[in-house]
Amino acid sequence: MTDSLNRNLPEDAHRTVLLRRGEVHSPADPFATAMVVERGHVAWVGSEGAADAFADGVDEVVDLDGALVTPAFVDAHVHTTATGLALTGLDLSGARSLADAATRIRAYAEARPDDRILIGHGWDAARWPERRPLRRDELDELTGGRPLYLTRIDVHSAVVTTALLDLVPGVRALDGFRDGEPLTGDAHHAVRAAAYAAVAPAQRAEAQRTALAHAASLGIGTVHECGGPQISSEDDFTGLLGLDGPGPRVVGYWADLDIERARALGARGAAGDLFVDGSLGSHTACLHEPYADAAAGHLGAAHLDAAAVAAHVVACTEAGLQAGFHAIGDAAVTAVVEGVRAASEKVGLARIRAARHRVEHAEMMTPETIAAFAELGLTASVQPAFDAAWGGEDGMYAERLGAERARTLNPYAALLRAGVPLALGSDSPVTPLDPWGAVRAAAFHRTPEHRVSVRAAFTAHTRGGWRAIGRDDAGALVPGAPADYAVWRTGELVVQAPDDRVARWSTDPRSGTPGLPDLTPGRELPVCLRTVVFGQTVFVRPNE
Known part of the structure; x- marks a missing residue:
C-alpha cells in the first residue's frame, strides 16, 4: 500500500539496517531479538541466530545491547x-x-x-x-x-x-x-x-521545531495536530505541515465547519477541536445536570447542537473527509451521538463507520453513549493524563461534579469492552507530552473499574493512533509496516496475567505475548535512546 503520509525518502532511509541483541516488541514474533529495516519499512523480525544471515548484506548493524525496540508512539491530540x-x-x-x-x-x-x-x-x-x-x-x-x-x-x-x-x-x-x-x-x-x-513567524517556527524535537526525544513518531480558526491560524497550520527537516510526522486536523477550507489547508479532516462544549476546569463543559461548585443551575456552554453535528458529519462523509468534535460533558457527548446517528440515517451506517469519525476527550460517557460509539464506529481520542491530574476523590473532577459523577469519567475499560477504538494522546500543552506516562495513567486509572491492561493502553497509543487516521497497516513492528520505532533503556519486561490486569504480573515465556516495561507507579519510566520515523533517525540521546 502506498503511504500518503510518508515524506520523500531521505538519504539515510534508503539504507538497510540490522538491529540485533535486543528485545523487539512484535506480534509477528513475541521472542524477537532482531529486526531488519529496508527503504523505510520493516523487512524482517526474528531471532538472534537467524539475524546472522543478514549481517553481510546490510549497510549498518546496530547493537542494541539489550535495549527494547517498540513501535513509535502516536500522540493523537497535540497543539x-x-x-x-x-x-x-x-x-x-x-x-x-x-x-x-x-x-x-x-x-x-x-x-x-x-x-x-x-x-x-x-x-x-x-x-x-x-x-x-x-x-x-x-x-x-x-x-x-x-x-x-x-x-x-x-x-x-x-x-x-x-x-x-x-x-x-x-x-x-x-x-x-x-x-x-x-x-x-x-x-x-x-x-x-x-x-x-502577534507572534513573529520565526518565533512560531522555532516553537514548532522545539515541540517536535521534544516529542521525538520521547519516542513519539507521529502527532495529530489539532488546529482551527478558534485555536490557531491558517498560517500556523500550513507552516507546521510544511516544516522542513527531520522529525515526527504531523497529521493535521482543522476544526472548521467549512470543509472545503479544511481540505484546501491540507487537513485530513474537518475535525479535532471543533467545539461542542468547553472544559470542566473552566465550568464550560456542557452537562445534563448542573455543576456542583458553580452558580445554581449552571450547565456549562453548548456550541453545536445535534442538528449542526449531523449536517457536518454528512458533509464530511460525502466529501471523503473525517469529521470530529471536541466533547467533554455528558450533554455534549449526547449531542454528538444524536447528530452522528441522524447522519447515518441519511447516508447509511456503513459509510459512517467507514469514515472513522472522531470524538476528542469523550470524558463523561454513559452506557448508552458508549454503545452508540461502538455502533457508529466513532474513535474516542482520549487523554489518560487528565485522570491522573484531576481524577480521584479529592481532585478537580470531584470538586466540579461531586464524587459520584466524577467516578464515571474516562471509562476506558468499558469503552474497550464495547469495541470502541481508542487513540491516546496528551492534548499538549494541557498535559505534557509523556507517552509512557499516559499508558501508566490508563493502566492505573484512579477509578479501578476503568483500568485497562498496559498492553491495551500501549496499543491504543501506537496502532490506535494510526487506525484513527484510517491506517490499519502501521503501528506494529511487522514486515511491510512503516519503520517507525523507538529504542528504550528500561527495566525487566513483564506480561500482565489475564486474570488480574494490574496487580499481578507474569514473566513466563510460554505466554507467547511480547513483554512491556513494568509501569507500576513509583518505577522509573523507560528512557528513549533513539527514535526513527520511516527509517530516518529523528532523535538520538547524547552519549548513548
Missing part, C-alpha cells in the same frame, strides 16, 4: 505551536500559589523586553491556596502594561492584560467577557487569535 511556546516560554504549571505565579510572570517579562507579546500557559487556581487567578490590574503591574495572554491549564479560559484587550476592538461586548473574570467563549477566541497573530 504543536502552543506546546513549543510553553516549552520555550512562560510555563506556570508548576506554580504553587498566586505569589509564585506572580514572581514567575514578572521575571519572564523582565527577561524578554523586546517581545511584542508575552504568552504563557498552565495556571490552575484550583491548586492554589488563594483559590483565584491573577486579576487584570495585577497582571498589568507585573508586565509593565505590556500585552500578555495567559491560558488556564485546560486552555479553555485565559487571563490577559489591558494592553492585549485594547488590541481586540469589541471584545468587551462578546460572549464570555465578564469584567474581572477569566475570558471564555467568543471573547477568549478573539483574544487568542490576536495573541497568536
Whole structure:
C-alpha cells in the first residue's frame, strides 16, 4: 500500500539496517531479538541466530545491547505551536500559589523586553491556596502594561492584560467577557487569535521545531495536530505541515465547519477541536445536570447542537473527509451521538463507520453513549493524563461534579469492552507530552473499574493512533509496516496475567505475548535512546 503520509525518502532511509541483541516488541514474533529495516519499512523480525544471515548484506548493524525496540508512539491530540511556546516560554504549571505565579510572570517579562507579546500557559487556581487567578490590574503591574495572554491549564479560559484587550476592538461586548473574570467563549477566541497573530513567524517556527524535537526525544513518531480558526491560524497550520527537516510526522486536523477550507489547508479532516462544549476546569463543559461548585443551575456552554453535528458529519462523509468534535460533558457527548446517528440515517451506517469519525476527550460517557460509539464506529481520542491530574476523590473532577459523577469519567475499560477504538494522546500543552506516562495513567486509572491492561493502553497509543487516521497497516513492528520505532533503556519486561490486569504480573515465556516495561507507579519510566520515523533517525540521546 502506498503511504500518503510518508515524506520523500531521505538519504539515510534508503539504507538497510540490522538491529540485533535486543528485545523487539512484535506480534509477528513475541521472542524477537532482531529486526531488519529496508527503504523505510520493516523487512524482517526474528531471532538472534537467524539475524546472522543478514549481517553481510546490510549497510549498518546496530547493537542494541539489550535495549527494547517498540513501535513509535502516536500522540493523537497535540497543539504543536502552543506546546513549543510553553516549552520555550512562560510555563506556570508548576506554580504553587498566586505569589509564585506572580514572581514567575514578572521575571519572564523582565527577561524578554523586546517581545511584542508575552504568552504563557498552565495556571490552575484550583491548586492554589488563594483559590483565584491573577486579576487584570495585577497582571498589568507585573508586565509593565505590556500585552500578555495567559491560558488556564485546560486552555479553555485565559487571563490577559489591558494592553492585549485594547488590541481586540469589541471584545468587551462578546460572549464570555465578564469584567474581572477569566475570558471564555467568543471573547477568549478573539483574544487568542490576536495573541497568536502577534507572534513573529520565526518565533512560531522555532516553537514548532522545539515541540517536535521534544516529542521525538520521547519516542513519539507521529502527532495529530489539532488546529482551527478558534485555536490557531491558517498560517500556523500550513507552516507546521510544511516544516522542513527531520522529525515526527504531523497529521493535521482543522476544526472548521467549512470543509472545503479544511481540505484546501491540507487537513485530513474537518475535525479535532471543533467545539461542542468547553472544559470542566473552566465550568464550560456542557452537562445534563448542573455543576456542583458553580452558580445554581449552571450547565456549562453548548456550541453545536445535534442538528449542526449531523449536517457536518454528512458533509464530511460525502466529501471523503473525517469529521470530529471536541466533547467533554455528558450533554455534549449526547449531542454528538444524536447528530452522528441522524447522519447515518441519511447516508447509511456503513459509510459512517467507514469514515472513522472522531470524538476528542469523550470524558463523561454513559452506557448508552458508549454503545452508540461502538455502533457508529466513532474513535474516542482520549487523554489518560487528565485522570491522573484531576481524577480521584479529592481532585478537580470531584470538586466540579461531586464524587459520584466524577467516578464515571474516562471509562476506558468499558469503552474497550464495547469495541470502541481508542487513540491516546496528551492534548499538549494541557498535559505534557509523556507517552509512557499516559499508558501508566490508563493502566492505573484512579477509578479501578476503568483500568485497562498496559498492553491495551500501549496499543491504543501506537496502532490506535494510526487506525484513527484510517491506517490499519502501521503501528506494529511487522514486515511491510512503516519503520517507525523507538529504542528504550528500561527495566525487566513483564506480561500482565489475564486474570488480574494490574496487580499481578507474569514473566513466563510460554505466554507467547511480547513483554512491556513494568509501569507500576513509583518505577522509573523507560528512557528513549533513539527514535526513527520511516527509517530516518529523528532523535538520538547524547552519549548513548
